[in-house]
Amino acid sequence: MKRFVCLMLSLLLLAALAGCKGTEPAPSADPSQEGVPLPENEVPGTLLYMPLSVRYPGVDALALSGDRAGSAEYNSKAPAKEGIRCVFEQGENIGFTLETTDLSGSLTVCLFAHREFKDYKHVSLSDALSSAVCDIASVTSGSLAAPADAAPGWYDLIFAVDGSMVSVCYVRLCAAGTLAGLSDGELDKLAG
Numbered sequence: 001m002k003r004f005v006c007l008m009l010s011l012l013l014l015a016a017l018a019g020c021k022g023t024e025p026a027p028s029a030d031p032s033q034e035g036v037p038l039p040e041n042e043v044p045g046t047l048l049y050m051p052l053s054v055r056y057p058g059v060d061a062l063a064l065s066g067d068r069a070g071s072a073e074y075n076s077k078a079p080a081k082e083g084i085r086c087v088f089e090q091g092e093n094i095g096f097t098l099e100t101t102d103l104s105g106s107l108t109v110c111l112f113a114h115r116e117f118k119d120y121k122h123v124s125l126s127d128a129l130s131s132a133v134c135d136i137a138s139v140t141s142g143s144l145a146a147p148a149d150a151a152p153g154w155y156d157l158i159f160a161v162d163g164s165m166v167s168v169c170y171v172r173l174c175a176a177g178t179l180a181g182l183s184d185g186e187l188d189k190l191a192g
Helices: 002-021 117-122 185-188
Strands: 059-065 087-089 093-100 104-111 130-135 139-144 151-163 164-174
Touching: 059 151, 059 164, 087 185, 093 104, 104 139, 130 139, 139 151
Parallel strands: 087 164
Antiparallel strands: 059 093, 093 139, 104 130, 104 151, 151 164
16 A cells, blocks of 8 residues: 555656646747847936946937838937837847037947946947947937847947947847837837
8 A cells, every 4th residue: 555655646746747847938949039138227228328438418318210110100209318219120220319418529329239338448439330420510310220240139329429438228139020010019028
């Protein structure tokens, strides 16, 4: 009788272990689509000032737009400090519209692989994956192309005035062709 009870308990234990196997999260079909997540204290779609900046306030408000996904309304939002569109595809043209106060000179908009602020201390704007340069006094909008060969993940869109980095907005690049047909709400969810 004891052997029978031990056998039954063993079978129950095996069945329980087999049942636990199905509750593990399924691995992503393509982990390269996820990229490096942003740390919890960094908020995508928010305009931030660079702590290393010698110029303040920098860019007051920002609007980003794309040419592959989102409604016309979604891609023509007014510049703001929060709720900025921040999800784009590899190779997508990223449009920017700025509001600035008391800034003049040359504005450089650069896309870098995501890194901590302190790591920008020794970074040159020429190391950017993509960039656009304009005169702040005459132009408050422009565009740059997200590199088609950039790995999916989080990137820093840096705004520099006369070579001094003043503001940043985190943007997420997704694999080419993955955003077509998504609603504005679905694009916002991808921002995290």
